[in-house]
Amino acid sequence: MNIPKTNLPRVVIIGGGFGGISLARKLLKKQVQTVLIDKHNYHTFQPLLYQVSTSGLEPDSIAYPLRKIIRTSNRGYFRMAEVSNIDSGRQIIQSNIGELHYDYLIIATGSKTNFFGNDSIEKNGMWMKSVPHALNIRSLILENLEQAVITEDPVERKALLNFVLAGAGPTGVELSGAIAELRNHVVPKDYPDLDASEMEIHLIEGMDRVLPPMSEKSSEKAANFLKELGVQLHLNTQVESYDGREVLTNTSTKFDTYTFIWSAGVTGAPVKGLKAEALIEKANRYVVNKYSQINGYNNIFAIGDIAVMESDEFPKGHPMVAQPAIQQGKHLAKNISHLLNNEELEPFKYFDKGTMATVGRNRAVVELGKFKFGGFFAWFVWMFIHLWFLIGFRNRLVTFFNWVYNYVNFDKAARLIIRPFKENQKQSKSDRAL
Amino acid sequence: MNIPKTNLPRVVIIGGGFGGISLARKLLKKQVQTVLIDKHNYHTFQPLLYQVSTSGLEPDSIAYPLRKIIRTSNRGYFRMAEVSNIDSGRQIIQSNIGELHYDYLIIATGSKTNFFGNDSIEKNGMWMKSVPHALNIRSLILENLEQAVITEDPVERKALLNFVLAGAGPTGVELSGAIAELRNHVVPKDYPDLDASEMEIHLIEGMDRVLPPMSEKSSEKAANFLKELGVQLHLNTQVESYDGREVLTNTSTKFDTYTFIWSAGVTGAPVKGLKAEALIEKANRYVVNKYSQINGYNNIFAIGDIAVMESDEFPKGHPMVAQPAIQQGKHLAKNISHLLNNEELEPFKYFDKGTMATVGRNRAVVELGKFKFGGFFAWFVWMFIHLWFLIGFRNRLVTFFNWVYNYVNFDKAARLIIRPFKENQKQSKSDRAL
Numbered sequence: 001m002n003i004p005k006t007n008l009p010r011v012v013i014i015g016g017g018f019g020g021i022s023l024a025r026k027l028l029k030k031q032v033q034t035v036l037i038d039k040h041n042y043h044t045f046q047p048l049l050y051q052v053s054t055s056g057l058e059p060d061s062i063a064y065p066l067r068k069i070i071r072t073s074n075r076g077y078f079r080m081a082e083v084s085n086i087d088s089g090r091q092i093i094q095s096n097i098g099e100l101h102y103d104y105l106i107i108a109t110g111s112k113t114n115f116f117g118n119d120s121i122e123k124n125g126m127w128m129k130s131v132p133h134a135l136n137i138r139s140l141i142l143e144n145l146e147q148a149v150i151t152e153d154p155v156e157r158k159a160l161l162n163f164v165l166a167g168a169g170p171t172g173v174e175l176s177g178a179i180a181e182l183r184n185h186v187v188p189k190d191y192p193d194l195d196a197s198e199m200e201i202h203l204i205e206g207m208d209r210v211l212p213p214m215s216e217k218s219s220e221k222a223a224n225f226l227k228e229l230g231v232q233l234h235l236n237t238q239v240e241s242y243d244g245r246e247v248l249t250n251t252s253t254k255f256d257t258y259t260f261i262w263s264a265g266v267t268g269a270p271v272k273g274l275k276a277e278a279l280i281e282k283a284n285r286y287v288v289n290k291y292s293q294i295n296g297y298n299n300i301f302a303i304g305d306i307a308v309m310e311s312d313e314f315p316k317g318h319p320m321v322a323q324p325a326i327q328q329g330k331h332l333a334k335n336i337s338h339l340l341n342n343e344e345l346e347p348f349k350y351f352d353k354g355t356m357a358t359v360g361r362n363r364a365v366v367e368l369g370k371f372k373f374g375g376f377f378a379w380f381v382w383m384f385i386h387l388w389f390l391i392g393f394r395n396r397l398v399t400f401f402n403w404v405y406n407y408v409n410f411d412k413a414a415r416l417i418i419r420p421f422k423e424n425q426k427q428s429k430s431d432r433a434l
Numbered sequence: 435m436n437i438p439k440t441n442l443p444r445v446v447i448i449g450g451g452f453g454g455i456s457l458a459r460k461l462l463k464k465q466v467q468t469v470l471i472d473k474h475n476y477h478t479f480q481p482l483l484y485q486v487s488t489s490g491l492e493p494d495s496i497a498y499p500l501r502k503i504i505r506t507s508n509r510g511y512f513r514m515a516e517v518s519n520i521d522s523g524r525q526i527i528q529s530n531i532g533e534l535h536y537d538y539l540i541i542a543t544g545s546k547t548n549f550f551g552n553d554s555i556e557k558n559g560m561w562m563k564s565v566p567h568a569l570n571i572r573s574l575i576l577e578n579l580e581q582a583v584i585t586e587d588p589v590e591r592k593a594l595l596n597f598v599l600a601g602a603g604p605t606g607v608e609l610s611g612a613i614a615e616l617r618n619h620v621v622p623k624d625y626p627d628l629d630a631s632e633m634e635i636h637l638i639e640g641m642d643r644v645l646p647p648m649s650e651k652s653s654e655k656a657a658n659f660l661k662e663l664g665v666q667l668h669l670n671t672q673v674e675s676y677d678g679r680e681v682l683t684n685t686s687t688k689f690d691t692y693t694f695i696w697s698a699g700v701t702g703a704p705v706k707g708l709k710a711e712a713l714i715e716k717a718n719r720y721v722v723n724k725y726s727q728i729n730g731y732n733n734i735f736a737i738g739d740i741a742v743m744e745s746d747e748f749p750k751g752h753p754m755v756a757q758p759a760i761q762q763g764k765h766l767a768k769n770i771s772h773l774l775n776n777e778e779l780e781p782f783k784y785f786d787k788g789t790m791a792t793v794g795r796n797r798a799v800v801e802l803g804k805f806k807f808g809g810f811f812a813w814f815v816w817m818f819i820h821l822w823f824l825i826g827f828r829n830r831l832v833t834f835f836n837w838v839y840n841y842v843n844f845d846k847a848a849r850l851i852i853r854p855f856k857e858n859q860k861q862s863k864s865d866r867a868l
Contacts (some may be wrong), residue, residue, distance in 0.1 A: 001626075002584045041576060042850045058492040060848040067624040067849075072627060080580045080851075095585050131852050146514045149533050150436045161865060180452050190501040192508060193436075204490050350760050394839055401835065405828055414494040415501075416476045416516075419853070 001035075003077050008033045009338060012093060012100060014083050014085055014271060015108035016043050016066045017078070019304030019325035019372040021391070023106060026333030028073035030290055033098065035077045036070055038095075039369035043069070045390055046320065046385065048399070050171060052134040052375055053166070054141070054178035055186075055412035059131045061399045064391040083109075090298060093271075098392040103334060104299050107271060107286065108188050108329070111305040111320055114265035124244040125262040128171065138414075139421040141179065145187065152196035158338070162257035164247050166239045167264030168205035169212070173222060174263065176203045177359040180229040185410040201231045202255055204247075205266070206238045211365070214318060218365040225359035239264070266320060268306045280308055290347035303328035309348065323353050327382070333352075334345045358382045361407060368383055435469075435534045439740065442467045444771060446527060446534060448517050448705060450477045450500045453738030453759035455825070457540060460767030462507035466774070469534065470504055471527075477503070478565055479824055484605060486568035488575070488612035489620075489846035493565045495833045498825040517543075520707035522734060525707075528644065531627070538733050538770060541705060542763070543741040545754055548699035558678040559696040562605065571695065572848075573855040575613065576829070578692055579621065580851075583628055589690070595633040596691035598681050600673045601698030602639035603646070604791040607656055610637045611793040614663040619844040635665045638670045638681075640698070645791055647753060652799040654860045655808035659793035661858050673698070683856065700754060702740045714742055716790055719751065724781035725765050726756035737762035743782065756823070757787050792816045795841060 003010075009032050013020045016038035027034040042063040051057040070076040081095040082185070092099050113127040126137050148160040156265045161423070163179050165172045180201050187196045203210070203226065209219035210226065210233065223233060238250045239262075247255040267282035278286055278294045286302040287295040288309050294300045304325030309315035318324035328348060335345045354368035356378070364379035383403065406412055437444075443466050447454045450472035461468040470839055476497040483492040504510040515529040526533050547561040560571050577599070582594040597613050599606045611791045621630045637644070637660065643653035644660065644667065660667060672770050673685045673696075681689040701716035712720050712728045720736040721729040724745050738759030742751035752758035762782060769779045788802035790812070798813035800806070817837065824830045 005628075033757065040851065041580065058494045059850055059852055060492045062854075063850050065624070065847075065849050069621050071626065077627065079584065131850075135852070142759070150513065152436055181775065189505050190499070193438075355549070358450055397839075398832075405831075413499075415499050416497050416565075417474065417495055418493055418497075418569070421664065 001079050001097050003079075003080070003100065004077075005034075005036060005108065006033055008075065009054070009103040009340060010035060011106065012037065012102040013037075013106045015039070015110055015304075015306075016069075017046075017108060017110045017304060018109075018322045019329040020108035021069055021301065022326045022329030023108065024069060024076070024329075026056050026330055027336065028070070028076045030333070030337055031075075031118050032050055032104075032336065033075050033077070034070070034073070034078065035081060035102075036066060037079050037081050037095070038066055039080065039082045039258050040130070041066055041078075042082050042131075043391055043394075045262075045265050046129075047170075047386060049128055049131070049134045050175040050178055050392075052129060052131060052414075053137040053175060054182055055415040056231070056401060056406055057402055058414050059135070061395055061402060062390070064395060068392070086300070088274060091299070102299075104339070105301070106292075107294070107300070107306055108174070108300040108304050108333065109271060109306050110270045111266040112269040112323075113262065114267035115262065116265060118239075118241065120241040120243055120248075121260070123294055124242050125260045127262045128175070129266075135419065136421045139417045139419060140259055142415055142417045143196070143422050145191060148198075149191060159245060159256045159258050159306075161194075162255055163200070163259045164202045164204065164255045164257045165261045166204045166247075167261060167262065168203055168207075168210035168233070168235075169263060171263040172205070172261075173202055173210055173226065173359060174388065175263065176231045177226060177363070178231055180231050181360050182412060183316060184230065185413055186415065187344055189211060190415075199359070202234060203231050204234045204237050204239055204249065206236070208235050212237075214355055214365065214367055215292055215372055216355070218367055218372055218374065221357055222357060222365050225363040225374070227364075228363070229360050243414075263304065264307070264366070267385055271287050274300070277368070279397055281307065285359065291335055291345045292328055292348065300333055303332055311350075314350070321355070324350055327351060331398045332432070355380050356385070402413060435513050435515070435529070435532050437467075437469060437513075437534065440467055442536065443537040444469060444511065445538045445540065446471065446536040447528070447540045447542055447543055448472075448740075449740075450474070450503075451480075451542060451544045451738060451759065452756045453544075453763040453799055454542035455500070455503055455542070456760045456763030457542065457570070457737065457767050458503060458510070458763075459506075461770065462510045462827055464771055465509075466538075466770065467503070467509050468480060468507070469513065469536075470500060471513050471515050471517060471529070472500055473514065473516045474564070475500055475512075476565075477825055481820060482561055482824075483565070484609040484612055486565060486848075487562060487571040487609060488616055488851040489572055490840055492614065492718045492848050493569070493834060495829055495836060496824070497565055499783045500859050502826070517705050520734070521707055522708060522731060524551070527735070527788065536733075539735070540726075540729070540766065540772070541734070541736045541740055542602075542759070543703045543705060543740050544759075545700040548695065548701035549696065550699060552673075552675065554675040554677060555673065555694070555696050558676050561696045562609070563700075569853065570855045572852060572853045574693055575616070576849055576851045577856050579625060579853055580629070582632075583625060592632065593679060593692050593826050595628075595689045596636065596689055597695075598636045598638065598691045598694045599695045599697060599698065600638045600681075602637055602641075602644035602667070602669075603697060605697040606639070606695075607644055607660065607791050607793060609697065610635050610665045611660060611663055611797070613661075613689055614665050615794050616846060618664065620846055620849065622702070624837070624849075636668060637665050638668045638671050638673055639696075640670070642669050643776075644669075648789055648791070648799065648801055649806055650804055652801055652808065654664045656793055656799050657790060658806070659797040659799075662797070663794050667859070692848075694774060700739070704740060708734070715743065725769055725779045726762055726782060735766055737766055752784055753789075755789070761785065773820040774851075775823075790816050792821070837865055 359362040
């Protein structure tokens with residue numbers, strides 16, 4: 001990988017998500033050589049991906065060049081690569097651009113979509129874990145609308161105008177809300193020769209409420225917001241298959257659609273090579289102690305979605321969202337310092353900053369400790385916090401500008417089919433891995 | 435195409451470039467049914483494409499949804515389609531989404547890259563006529579930099595860091611200037627482990643000066659600006675072939691490079707079906723009279739790059755740039771009114787608003803009639819005029835914001851490899867047609 005050998009210990013971080021960059025930013029200030037590896041050359045602010053999918057934002061608003069983080073120290077290195085294997089005996093990682101020796105290794109590879117072995121969904125459905133995925137969904141939505149306009153067959157048109165999402169976690173809720181806003185505000189203006197009421201948005205959830213990690217009160221509020229926007233909820237319903245046209249469920253409910261988006265589960269994205277005891281096979285996540293050390297290793301750590309740190313409060317590990325990753329990253333930087341100075345390690349303590357989800361303009365639910373609220377003020381808090389956590393002053397400003405513009409004008413300005421998805425579906429399959 | 439038949443005469447416009455949209459905007463106010471057809475769902479502001487290629491702007495700054503133009507009148511229709519043939523006998527156009535009858539037909543399909551039959555360049559080179567092309571160039575530049583960092587073979591690294599462009603018209607000059615600025619300002623900061631001086635930008639031109647359509651004085655100024663930025667000029671040199679690695683020319687000069695961008699010629703992009711006498715075969719452009727009527731037809735017109743309107747001042751037709759297209763579009767709207775009212779047609783008169791090109795920050799050349807100037811003030815005029823002609827208030831504001839940010843910070847914020855070009859070169863071939 002062409003990285004110079006120095007006297008400093010080398011810390012290698014695999015993954016430039018929330019965990020990886022919060023760790024890297026701290027390590028860059030310390031007397032270690034920091035190497036950050038990611039398959040993309042940018043950090044993705046995943047909580048706002050759904051706005052890229054629905055033409056509200058362009059990628060540069062939510063993606064941040066990783067080199068811009070690394071360049072703040074001359075002890076930092078970035079490499080765009082996919083790590084294929086860890087050889088813990090030789091302390092080496094192997095990748096598509098060669099090998100690299102590490103003194104400390106941090107796995108921060110996050111999670112990927114979980115299809116629970118359902119091939120029909122993986123083959124025919126869409127999902128949203130990266131910018132290319134989000135752009136594919138954007139293209140597909142807009143291509144469907146263009147095709148619906150010229151289709152005289154009512155059954156065909158209905159299938160083009162049905163948008164079906166599975167999984168009512170934050171992603172499913174936010175995405176279906178944003179598609180509903182497209183229908184309510186943009187479609188009637190842009191497609192006057194289309195009957196916008198023919199466009200239906202269906203959100204399917206296996207449990208009995210939306211946003212299962214939140215309180216029942218918030219779930220109820222969010223469900224009401226979705227109904228106000230015209231999203232049709234199907235609770236206690238599980239998707240069984242999707243053949244590219246028909247969504248079958250475990251109830252009598254079925255859907256005829258060209259657009260099926262799967263947001264009903266994630267699983268860890270581990271790297272090959274570690275001992276069996278390191279991994280919880282079912283979850284594809286590493287077992288770590290309260291210092292983030294992977295079970296069976298002293299100098300290999302895992303943080304964020306990929307790590308299961310068991311505690312009394314979280315017997316199955318922390319929720320797979322941004323905050324635990326950010327906090328574990330910052331905390332691990334401290335512990336690596338301690339290791340280098342032969343000091344005692346400090347156990348990680350999670351500070352729950354709360355959870356939130358937005359459903360559309362003026363509508364969100366927020367839970368901050370005891371405070372649970374919904375509606376306009378919650379939406380305002382949601383926006384403020386997301387702007388605050390976006391990486392880089394420029395991205396905050398561009399996002400803020402786009403939000404103000406879209407809000408005032410009831411518009412989504414980036415409704416551009418740059419790379420058609422449908423016609424090039426075979427080509428775009430390669431994107432799916434990104 | 436599912437467009438309702440009304441009592442109004444139907445005017446069909448093929449192409450949503452500068453000519454097509456300036457005509458459509460005027461026609462939408464008149465008592466005709468206006469149908470605009472384009473293969474993209476957006477208008478591309480081509481003069482700023484090079485900034486998308488070089489990470490300065492995102493697509494939404496320079497692309498504008500065509501439906502947003504069309505929706506201003508309920509007599510307007512947009513269809514995303516590729517027109518394959520014109521049947522002038524039946525007054526019908528044929529496309530991938532079906533047929534459509536027209537009363538008046540306007541061909542505004544613009545131009546495409548001219549390889550002059552050189553297959554090696556078409557197969558292995560890059561070019562820039564659309565947003566997907568520009569994004570491919572952006573990815574390729576950034577991928578080359580990433581690869582150069584890890585390459586220990588000096589010959590291979592040099593080939594990754596050599597950027598070779600052919601054709602010193604505005605596109606070649608502006609693009610090579612912008613790549614030089616990436617090297618001068620971004621690469622040293624982002625790639626501290628790369629020797630930026632190894633990165634060379636070569637601009638090849640067959641004639642004896644850059645910007646041949648401008649005055650010799652402006653050419654000289656632009657050439658000096660390019661040299662100041664570190665672009666190496668090779669005048670009186672013609673490219674003979676490019677095999678994906680080596681650029682051969684008609685002189686002893688040759689280049690070892692992974693990036694060869696062809697901007698040395700355009701040719702018309704006509705539609706099949708009209709009589710032979712309608713087309714100038716060599717140029718692939720339609721012969722039109724001073725009312726924009728295509729030779730041999732009364733109700734079929736051509737405007738912009740695709741039209742050759744001979745005049746004393748312009749014996750080979752107007753220059754293939756935005757202004758003639760815009761002015762012909764506006765003018766033709768008037769003449770279609772005249773036709774409908776059985777009034778006499780007015781001949782087109784071109785008002786030359788001048789020409790200009792920018793070479794980099796603070797550097798541009800401008801010719802407005804007798805006034806020819808270069809440098810900071812010219813650059814300011816260039817920016818102002820480009821903002822002015824951008825479509826839509828939002829696009830102007832986003833572009834302005836990005837320019838201010840990039841200027842103040844010596845930065846190009848959108849350096850994101852969203853769709854890698856190299857690895858997926860085969861897949862991306864389909865983009866090339868877009």
